[in-house]
Amino acid sequence: MKIQRVSALYFSATGNTGKAAQTLVRALAASLGCPWEIRDFTLPQSWERPIELSAGDLAVVALPTYAGKLPNKILPYVQTGICGNGAFALALVTFGNRSFDNSLAELCAALEGNGFHLLGAAAMACRHAFTDKLAGDRPNQQDLEALKDYAGKVTEKLLAGEITSLSIPGDSAAPYYVPKGLDGQPAKFLKAKPQTRRELCAGCGLCARLCPMGAIDPQDPFIVPGTCIKCQRCIRSCPQGAKYFDDPAFLSHVAMLEENFQEPKENLFLL
Numbered sequence: 001m002k003i004q005r006v007s008a009l010y011f012s013a014t015g016n017t018g019k020a021a022q023t024l025v026r027a028l029a030a031s032l033g034c035p036w037e038i039r040d041f042t043l044p045q046s047w048e049r050p051i052e053l054s055a056g057d058l059a060v061v062a063l064p065t066y067a068g069k070l071p072n073k074i075l076p077y078v079q080t081g082i083c084g085n086g087a088f089a090l091a092l093v094t095f096g097n098r099s100f101d102n103s104l105a106e107l108c109a110a111l112e113g114n115g116f117h118l119l120g121a122a123a124m125a126c127r128h129a130f131t132d133k134l135a136g137d138r139p140n141q142q143d144l145e146a147l148k149d150y151a152g153k154v155t156e157k158l159l160a161g162e163i164t165s166l167s168i169p170g171d172s173a174a175p176y177y178v179p180k181g182l183d184g185q186p187a188k189f190l191k192a193k194p195q196t197r198r199e200l201c202a203g204c205g206l207c208a209r210l211c212p213m214g215a216i217d218p219q220d221p222f223i224v225p226g227t228c229i230k231c232q233r234c235i236r237s238c239p240q241g242a243k244y245f246d247d248p249a250f251l252s253h254v255a256m257l258e259e260n261f262q263e264p265k266e267n268l269f270l271l
């Protein structure tokens, strides 16, 4: 089966989903001998236009796991704005060493529902956006090598014309994971927003420009009038380290994760 182009399409607030998708796409392009492209749809401006693919395309569509599923504000774009029109897709989710629960199933269902033939599916453990204590060094060299091996196997499968149906773990219709606090009770931090250390903030506005929800006031980055999805992009991208979360329920959830989910998790590669 001749592939004309491979594309990495991803949402990646803190960079690791993008890193994994780019590694996979570059390796696929090398083994298939075709051009590659990157389509980063992390910023809201990119949701204004659909991405149209067609037969002969192979897309790696990659998103992080949020609360055991895909980020709910981004899902509608994946379901309706990324159009396969007969292209092949590899579904890739990343997760922060707790569990990907149902996110891979949700991504596969979204892709199959919008014109893709699903060729493979993978889940990769990456640094948890909330804390470096969970998979802080991942994706590491071994993870990136595993992605390259996977690319080789995908290429072999394509060349052999063996497209089989996949058994994807999870349930795309399952509810979201309910985050727990240290006391084992649901940690309610839906309304939490990032705070700003006045003495550190240089007022550069980078946080406002990079926020996937456009939630931060570009004129005054101390104010967050929009919806915060807790993606941590502002926290991790602020050059001054001026942003932080102080919501007690959020901090309790992070402490619970640190207490229970440091044991390294395995990646999953399905073909």
Ligand SMILES: Cc1cc2nc3c(=O)[nH]c(=O)nc-3n(C[C@H](O)[C@H](O)[C@H](O)COP(=O)(O)O)c2cc1C
Pocket (backbone or CB within 6 Å): 011, 012, 013, 014, 015, 016, 017, 018, 064, 065, 066, 067, 068, 069, 094, 095, 096, 097, 098, 099, 100, 126, 127, 128, 129, 130, 177, 229, 230, 231, 232
């Ligand atoms: C709001 C939010 C919810 C998350 N929920 C989960 C989860 O349910 N399970 C898990 O293992 N990791 C979870 N994570 C961690 C991310 O899946 C992980 O850090 C991911 O690799 C981030 O991708 P990025 O670097 O492309 O932003 C969550 C992260 C955020 C920001």
